[in-house]
Amino acid sequence: MTCSIYAISKKTPEFASLLAQQQRACQQFRATLEIIDIAPKASNNSTEAQSFYTKALSPYIKPSTPGYALHPAGKLIDSQEFSQILNAHAHVQFFIAGAYGFAKEFLKQCIPLSLSPLTFSHALAKLILCEQIFRGLSLLNNHPYHK
Numbered sequence: 001m002t003c004s005i006y007a008i009s010k011k012t013p014e015f016a017s018l019l020a021q022q023q024r025a026c027q028q029f030r031a032t033l034e035i036i037d038i039a040p041k042a043s044n045n046s047t048e049a050q051s052f053y054t055k056a057l058s059p060y061i062k063p064s065t066p067g068y069a070l071h072p073a074g075k076l077i078d079s080q081e082f083s084q085i086l087n088a089h090a091h092v093q094f095f096i097a098g099a100y101g102f103a104k105e106f107l108k109q110c111i112p113l114s115l116s117p118l119t120f121s122h123a124l125a126k127l128i129l130c131e132q133i134f135r136g137l138s139l140l141n142n143h144p145y146h147k
Helices: 013-027 046-060 079-088 122-140
Strands: 002-008 032-038 067-076 091-096 111-114
Touching: 002 046, 002 122, 013 032, 013 122, 032 046, 032 122, 046 091, 079 122, 091 122
Parallel strands: 002 032, 002 091, 067 091, 067 111
Antiparallel strands: none
């Protein structure tokens, strides 16, 4: 099982050890958690920024691999349902846009998914997603972490 996270974000040193910890934790379930940060382009224009995100992230979309775009209007699911996403596929991709969100044409290529109705920083959203991946793997493997 491989989970790939593609994020339009700068590397956040204060989160690096926490993300690495989540990556190591997933390995006990023979799962690889890849985190690919793509540096954002400075822009005050939402259309221009979204176009950059689409161009930067589109090459990573694989037709044979489900891609989930984190989006405020995406589907809200619980941890059990999230674990079933992981269970159904050998490789799952997650995409996190920059500050201006995804362009509509990018969202059409993915399944929109929401972590919460709350708004998080991109660094925190990435960490929460990693934790949910570990939690999902724990559920699938009857590991006591989820309890």
